[in-house]
Amino acid sequence: MLTLEEIVEKHAGMVRRIATVYERDPDRIDDLVQEVWLAMWQALPRLDNPATLKPYIARITQNICVTHVRRALVRKTELLSDSVPDEAVPVDEATDRARQLIRLTEAVRNLPESLKAVAGLYLEDIAIKDIATILGISESNASVRLHRAKTFIRMRFGDAS
């Protein structure tokens, strides 16, 4: 069984990327990531099958991100504020890849809520079956959403390759 440190080391990137889909402000992304790992710390002993760790972390991250509306409302701040640049994607590294990454992040962020969740999880290599289970929708529904999300991203982004 992996320790929490090892799990954090392995999956911290995924958690942060999913949080980046829902939040633009780096401080609030940090808050979300901390909240996810705190929840994971408490939930880890309840995980029956270690093989399902990645989808489990993705599920908890997804749920915390989708429901972080409460805290944002309490703070009376606007969700997905456009004013602060994202530190996760450094703008000063003006490499072609970094710029593409920024465009992709923007494209995913701008997806409608129903497609955003599917796209964010798919980009993290979560299987369609697991995405459907995480969101509580049918597999065919998840597939259709994914197809639409891809079309939307391609329209906004162009061809990644």
Next chain:
Amino acid sequence: MNEPSQMDPFARLWQSTPKPDTRQLMLDVQRLHETHRRHNRVLIFVLCGIALLLAFCVAAERSLTLGVVSALWVAYVIGAIWYQRVRCRSDALGLDTISLLKRMISRAKRGLFQARCLSIGTPAAALTATIVTKVSGLTLTSDGHPVHQLAEIQTIASLIMLAAMIVAGLVLARARRRQLLELTEKLRSLEDKL
């Protein structure tokens, strides 16, 4: 259509973000975890302390009227600790997103109801109590004695408390209404039939 995402250039690009600093993250999470545990312990300590104090007052017969209050308070403390344990054990975040949103919506509705009880129910109950007292002639000055200064202070304090409860209820109701709207909107967009 749905090729494995490892083959997808978007997925490869998406996962090419630099690794975050996990050492600092672990320190922050440990600090948060400790803060939560300490907060819970202090809360339980305070609740149990008040319960013990009330029980002692009743046992020592310092106050005869506190019996019911003490019983209610002890029941409340036991209920709060039990609820906290049950809630911690039930893995709400492990639910699927739609079920979690439904659960949050029902909780927000409950919160809205409680807020309305505070903002509308409290003044209504106070008004009813005042009318009943007037009608039944149970006023403080009914025996002809002037109102005691302590009673005046108590009345003012009660009015301030009442106003505070109404304001708190209104603020809470506003927040819950907005939360309810946001969550319902999210649920609708996720449940959207395609």
